[in-house]
Amino acid sequence: MNILLLGYGKMGKTIETIALDRGHQIAARVDRGDAPGYNHTDLEAIPTDAVDVAIEFSSPEAAVDNINYCLTRGWPIVCGTTGWLGHRADIEQLCQEKNGAFFYASNYSIGVNLFFRLNKTLARFMRNYPSYHVSMTEIHHTEKKDAPSGTAITLAEGVMENLPGKHRWVNKEAAGDESLIDSTDAVEIESLREGVVPGTHTVRYDSDVDQIEITHTAHSRQGFALGAVVAAEWIIGREGIFGMDDLLGNDGF
Numbered sequence: 064m065n066i067l068l069l070g071y072g073k074m075g076k077t078i079e080t081i082a083l084d085r086g087h088q089i090a091a092r093v094d095r096g097d098a099p100g101y102n103h104t105d106l107e108a109i110p111t112d113a114v115d116v117a118i119e120f121s122s123p124e125a126a127v128d129n130i131n132y133c134l135t136r137g138w139p140i141v142c143g144t145t146g147w148l149g150h151r152a153d154i155e156q157l158c159q160e161k162n163g164a165f166f167y168a169s170n171y172s173i174g175v176n177l178f179f180r181l182n183k184t185l186a187r188f189m190r191n192y193p194s195y196h197v198s199m200t201e202i203h204h205t206e207k208k209d210a211p212s213g214t215a216i217t218l219a220e221g222v223m224e225n226l227p228g229k230h231r232w233v234n235k236e237a238a239g240d241e242s243l244i245d246s247t248d249a250v251e252i253e254s255l256r257e258g259v260v261p262g263t264h265t266v267r268y269d270s271d272v273d274q275i276e277i278t279h280t281a282h283s284r285q286g287f288a289l290g291a292v293v294a295a296e297w298i299i300g301r302e303g304i305f306g307m308d309d310l311l312g313n314d315g316f
């Protein structure tokens with residue numbers, strides 16, 4: 064397939080290598096232009112039929128514009144950029160209006176998607192044990208722009224769906240207000256930025272006497288990138304709004 068790469072940073076480059084290894088071609092690589100956001104003038108020159116699918120890993124500021132552009136051109140789009148989900152309803156409406164195809168995952172690695180399921184199951188186990196206090200920590204490289212990570216937000220949503228009494232998440236780094244962290248109805252997410260860490264997520268249940276912790280540690284970006292390429296292969300010929308459960312099968316979770 065012919066892939067349009069929107070964002071050619073750490074993820075865009077890793078995706079390119081994996082896509083070429085799997086026999087695909089890169090139709091174009093689009094990076095930050097002179098103007099804020101991507102320079103869509105360059106994209107106008109690309110014939111519509113030269114692109115089978117777009118893969119978008121850019122920045123929270125650029126993602127919405129890129130997704131809009133692809134849906135308007137009729138290109139299926141697989142998006143991994145995090146930190147833009149306040150606009151999700153508008154994107155989904157546009158996708159429906161255009162009869163387009165849009166795939167989003169906060170994390171494309173198989174391991175993290177198994178971890179999402181483990182997290183939901185653990186939250187269900189903990190329902191009857193209110194003496195345990197749930198919290199999360201995510202650690203990423205110092206270049207990461209958003210906090211908390213998209214993956215941590217998905218994990219918090221998994222807890223909120225399954226653990227009564229938890230209705231929201233709070234992040235000291237994003238809120239800038241430590242007093243919010245004390246709330247009992249919130250899942251606390253701590254965001255740490257260290258060196259070149261690809262992504263580590265821990266969900267913890269702490270009581271006065273002990274602690275239960277589950278952790279997913281990415282050793283590299285390979286898992287994220289492979290998942291995005293597989294999602295791009297999968298979305299071609301489909302119409303609708305998709306996520307990793309559609310790709311992997313729900314398995315009753």
Ligand SMILES: NC(=O)C1=CN([C@@H]2O[C@H](COP(=O)(O)OP(=O)(O)OC[C@H]3O[C@@H](n4cnc5c(N)ncnc54)[C@H](OP(=O)(O)O)[C@@H]3O)[C@@H](O)[C@H]2O)C=CC1
Nearest residue numbers: 071072073074095100121122125143144145169170171287
């Ligand atoms: N869903 C998943 O599985 C994963 C998601 N991610 C997410 O993907 C995104 C990209 O990650 P990563 O590749 O590590 O980031 P990088 O910073 O390495 O790359 C981002 C790319 O987007 C471009 N870009 C940045 N800001 C703008 C802007 N305002 N307008 C246009 N282009 C811009 C950059 O161009 P330039 O170099 O010129 O700044 C660069 O090419 C992040 O949101 C990250 O959280 C990351 C890993 C996995």
Ligand SMILES: O=C(O)C1=N[C@H](C(=O)O)C[C@H](O)C1
Nearest residue numbers: 145169170207212213214262
């Ligand atoms: O910015 C990153 O690097 C990552 N971002 C995603 C996120 O915000 O969850 C996925 C992965 O953890 C790496």
